[in-house]
Amino acid sequence: MKKCLSLLLAALMLAAVLTGCGGNPSTEETDTPADTGTEQAAQTNWSVSSVTGTGTELKFRTGGDQGTYYGFGSVLAQAITTNGNGTKVTAVVSNGSQDNIEQMQMNVAQLGFVQSDVMSYAYNGERLFEGFPYADFSTVAALYMEQVQIVTCDPDIKSVADLEGKTVSIGASGSGVYYNALDILAAYDLTEDDINAQYQDFGASADALQDGKIDAAFVVAGAPTVAITTLATAKDTYLVGLDDEHIAKLQESSPYYEEYIIPEGTYEGVPETKTVAVVATVIARDDVSEDDVYNICYTIFENMDNLAHDKAGELDVEFASGVTAVPYHAGAAKYFAEKGFDVPTK
Incomplete structure (x- = not known):
């Protein structure tokens, strides 16, 4: 009998150990440590909306873990969950913009x-979404400018x-980058055929540059970007600039570049x-509660000085309300109207 009890206890202990050593979550399910249990008390010196949120968990898809979307998005998610009144x-x-819209x-x-x-592109069924428009979403707010950064470790x-004939990472095939x-x-x-194109994300591009496997990489993210900051501390790094003539030519065909x-x-x-x-922009499905979207805007823009991220310094209510390509969500429109800005809605 004692032998049986010993074997049973041993089996239970082994099961407990195996449970505690479960694998890491996949990229798809990597979340911020935002509160998922009981409601947290709002932080001191934070302005809290008087509107009560639904309490429904809203998944906020951001970007790669070395990019600004995830870094800043995590800060915003934590702030809203803690101070967003439900x-x-x-x-x-x-995997970034296209993936976020598809999900x-x-x-x-x-x-x-x-x-x-x-x-x-998504709203109008162009390029990435050619023939497959998706318009069941609305603008929440424009947050900051994200720069096209052409990175190299080759001073020549x-x-x-000078990229002609070089090995260049131009982002995942079909991505915004x-x-x-x-x-x-x-x-x-130049065209894609004039370079030896590689299709890598920010982190992989930075690693390949450091290892000398590629000559340059396109990174589209708010500067400073973690992947480039890390590269620049390890190896001489350069940004390739654009001149006025070619910027003007670019804007003729693509006026959304600034x-x-x-x-x-x-x-x-x-x-x-x-x-x-x-422009880095937050969007929401049309069926997200008006109260929740209002609280998202309120928490972000009434507490800009409390947000612990470099990009918080670029937040501006007038800029946030300036999107014209896609109409605003009703909850966002309500907030911006209170601040004196009328925005287009559906």
Whole structure:
């Protein structure tokens, strides 16, 4: 009998150990440590909306874990969950703008970070979404500019024209970065066939640059970007700038690009660089509660100084309300109206 009890106890202990050593979650399910249990008390010195949220968990698809979307998105999700008066948001690692929209279409996620150009493609059924428009989403807010950063460790690559014949990462095939790369190459009369194209995300591109496996990479994200910051601390790194003539040519065919100066010191040893940028925008499914979307906007813009991320310094209510490509969600429109800005809705 004692032998049987001993064997049973041993089996139970082994089961407990195996349970505690479960594998890591997949990228698809990597969440921020936002509260998923009882409601947390709002933090001191935070302004809290008087509107009560639904308490329904809203999945917020962001981007890769070395990109700005995930870093800033995690900060926003935690802030909203803690201080959003019942609105619950969980940030999830993703493959970026197109993936976020597709997952929202399937209701795997209810919120997403997207580039403004990709958002327009989806809404109008163009490029990435040619023949398959998806319009059951609305704008929540424009948050900041995300720069097209052409990164290299080769000091002889000084212009986009110098990329001809080089091995260049241009983002995942069909991604927003991919189309940004094609647009910029075209402004310099180059095509995908004129380079040895590689299709890598930010982290893989930075690793390949450090290992000398590629000559340059296109990264579209808010600067500073973790992958580039890490690379610049390990190896001499350069940003390839765009000149006025080619920026003007680019804007003729793609007016959603805006000229942008990346300041000196953004990355170690990298001087001021002229490039272009698109807008990082948060969108929501149309069926997300008006109260929850209102609380998302309220928590972000009434507490900008409390958000612990570099991009929080770029938040601006007027800029946030300036999207014209896709109408705003009713909850966002309610918030912006209170701040004196009328925005288009469906």
